[in-house]
Amino acid sequence: MQDETMLVKRAIKGDTHSLSELLRKHYSFLYQYSLKLTMNKVKAEDITQETMLKAIEKISTFQAESKFTTWLISIASRLVIDRARRSERENRWLQEEGELRSLRFEALIRMNDWPDALQALGELEERQRMAVLLKYYYGYSQEEIANMLDVPLGTVKSRLHAGIKQLRKELTASEEEQSS
Numbered sequence: 001m002q003d004e005t006m007l008v009k010r011a012i013k014g015d016t017h018s019l020s021e022l023l024r025k026h027y028s029f030l031y032q033y034s035l036k037l038t039m040n041k042v043k044a045e046d047i048t049q050e051t052m053l054k055a056i057e058k059i060s061t062f063q064a065e066s067k068f069t070t071w072l073i074s075i076a077s078r079l080v081i082d083r084a085r086r087s088e089r090e091n092r093w094l095q096e097e098g099e100l101r102s103l104r105f106e107a108l109i110r111m112n113d114w115p116d117a118l119q120a121l122g123e124l125e126e127r128q129r130m131a132v133l134l135k136y137y138y139g140y141s142q143e144e145i146a147n148m149l150d151v152p153l154g155t156v157k158s159r160l161h162a163g164i165k166q167l168r169k170e171l172t173a174s175e176e177e178q179s180s
Contacts, residue, residue, distance in 0.1 A: 004022070004025075004068065005064075006018075007019075007021055007022050007025075008022065008062070008064055008068050009064070011059050011062075012059060012060060012062055012064065019055075019056065019059055022068060023052050023055060023056070026068065026069055026072055027048065027052070029069060029072075030048050030069075030072050030073075030076060031044060031045070031048045033073060033076060034047040034048045034051070034076055034080075037076070037077070037080055038080060043083075047076050047079050047080055047083075048076070050079055051072055051075045051076040051079060054075050054079070055071070055072060058075075086148070089148060092138075093133075093134075093138070096137075096138075119170075120166075120167050120170035120171050121133075121167065123166070123170055124163050124166055124167065125163075127159055128159045128160075128162055128163035129163065130149070130159075131145060131149075131156055131159035131160050131163055132159075132160060132163040132164065132167070134148065135160055142157060142160070
């Protein structure tokens with residue numbers, strides 16, 4: 001077996017055989033770390049695979065100032081943290097979306113008027129509604145929304161602009177109907 005330092009140097013320079021050898025050598029270690037971190041076999045397998053992919057993509061950025069295993073652990077740890085944040089936000093959003101649907105259902109059952117603002121929000125195209133909710137109801141920044149939805153920042157800005165414009169139009173029309 002080749003010296004790890006030489007494997008790392010060759011892998012950084014683009015030697016796929018050396019990179020493959022490094023990843024094979026550390027796969028079990030990384031999986032065990034991921035398993036202990038997530039306490040879930042399926043999640044650990046996913047994190048390990050995703051870490052390996054990130055390592056393949058980013059090997060040229062590895063500075064070799066620390067051990068290769070330390071670098072792999074930092075990638076895996078960030079992936080777990082990112083997934084937890086994403087999952088927390090998704091769960092919060094799903095819970096609140098469910099509560100919103102529940103409120104709407106209760107209002108319809110009681111034959112009450114659905115508040116104009118929520119009705120107007122319901123009229124928005126789903127992607128616009130999502131951006132508007134995330135920005136103005138949940139308070140996420142445009143950059144966070146872009147990351148969450150995996151879309152460019154400009155797309156978020158245009159969805160917000162179009163969504164707000166449509167909401168204003170709907171609410172103005174509703175006010176005019178009520179005053180007539």
